[in-house]
Amino acid sequence: MQRLMLKFLYVVAALKYSGIRRDLRYFIRDNYYSRLNQIRFVAKDYFTKGKYKVIDFHGEFDQELRYVLPFAYWHYLNGTLAKTISSTNTKAFYFFSENHSELYEKRLWQAGYDYYDVPNMTHSPSFSFTKWARVPLKSHYRNKQFVFRKPILVIANKYNVEWDKPPVNFLDIPDLDRIVSTHKLNYQIIYNRPLSSQIVVDNSEIMDLNEHGWLRENHPEVILMNDLYEQHHNAVDNFNHLQLLIYANCDRFISMHGGTAALASYFGGINIILSHTGGGMEHHFNEYDTIFPALSGAKILHAKSTDELFQYLSAYY
Template sequence: MQNTTLRRINVPHNHRQTDPRAETAVPVATLANRLSTLKNRLTGKPNVCPLGDYPSTIVDSQGCEFGYEMFYHVPYAYHLAKRGCLQRTVSCLGTQCFYYFSPDHREVYDRRKLVKYLDSIAQKPHQSPAANRWEPPDFAGHYRNTVDFHFPKPPLLIFNKYNTEWDHPPVNFLSPQLLDRVVETMSERFSIVYLRPTTHIVHDHMPVGDLNEKTRLREQGVILAEELYEHFSHLSFNEFQLGLLARSRHRVAVQGGTSYLNALFPGQLRVLHRFGGEQMYGNYNDFPRMGVTDFSVHNSEFELLEQLEGFKQLDRNAA
């Protein structure tokens, strides 16, 4: 049977969290917890190990979609770590940096998939995270000094994607026409860094397409993330992304996993959302709790472009 002796580890205090419940005593394994652990083992869920009111002290992402892992598993695991209750984390290749606080992180999944029930947190996707066991880590503080990119201007990060969604052609993506307008209006004030990874990351079950936009962006002076990464390949690509995010206060993303990752960092974030459950189920309402300080969602590229003008004004005032 699972050993319920849990060791406490030192985790830096997250300045965004002031909930006194995080300082209460470590819960005790009950007989019901032990019986549930045994049942889970016998039914093929060996990584589900409840403790007190916690669904599991082993946090297994099950290879779920990236956004859900950032939204649910990472903050839940961090809360457990601060309480001294985290035994192990299990996730996809290249995820060690997201669980820097874990005493035992294992990378076992080489592809992401749709998961309809998240066993470690006993929730379905799109449900609001349970507030009493949800604490986003301070990624910005932890990774701010990972690397200095020496950008000549404040960085503006653009996260795009172009892949099949819900078995349909791409829906949520920034068009080449919009990207041209962003470069035209923003390049004077910002060093623009463009991220639409096609390698270096673990993909999910949806095929990735090509917008054929990168050659033109390079010619316009935009920094392509995968080419910048060649100078920092001693880091994993996810560490590289975290380092970029930690040094940026201005970001654009699209519906999907990277919008959740961006929400874990302070600064201004604008998201293009044409379709998806986040608006229907209210997930975007939780984004300010994740750490982003100025956040808005836009259903058209026209609305998004209008809002980006505020980035220029904020940066001018800050200077």
């Protein structure tokens, strides 16, 4: 029955989006099916409303932030959330869950396929916000501990394998030098590129950019998130908890394609996302104008090149 329904929904997607590439219609089909799947829970969600929903996910971090976490928060607000299950060090994201289990030590990108338990489960030209609620990470984690003389500018960089290829979306040392040199007078810059020992990794191997030592030597005024963690590890639950505390006090972000960009989009303000042309489904479905701003109301500026990123920095920062 599921197979027949998926075939039918592919035809619907092909008719509605005839101008879109054939292979991309599978994403639309899957989202259609995931929304239809919610019909099974109408009585439980809107009438009996007992705490029944168990949300279990260990796919990609980006998918969890964009689709799963807001779905879980909706069930919390609805009074129907029973339990959440995710990867190691995710409790801080699910602060609202009375029963959260960190069951998985590694994320598997394959776990996101055929995951039809949430109304939105993959890329799409449109999203359902019926059972999707903004998670107030900023207001919940705003604090007086990580406050500086100047407003914070977070550079959330990454340097890892993307789509089984060498790194594509990242800031190299010359880029970092230009950003820091230009903006250090107006902002307290906090640089964040987690090590593989600090987060739960998936199929994207983290590589060495050798920028941490370079920043310490050439721009000691920049605060490294890794150093903050060493200084405050006894006062925070884990690296993710520290990220949330820092991000909650920040209104200006530079982030990279993927989970890095999704997390920075949760905290309002302005988020410049570097996502080069030709990489990622977000481009095809215009998601930097839909799901990303929806995460918090942040102003999302999609830089398709490093040159465009610097143009945005000049205009907005």
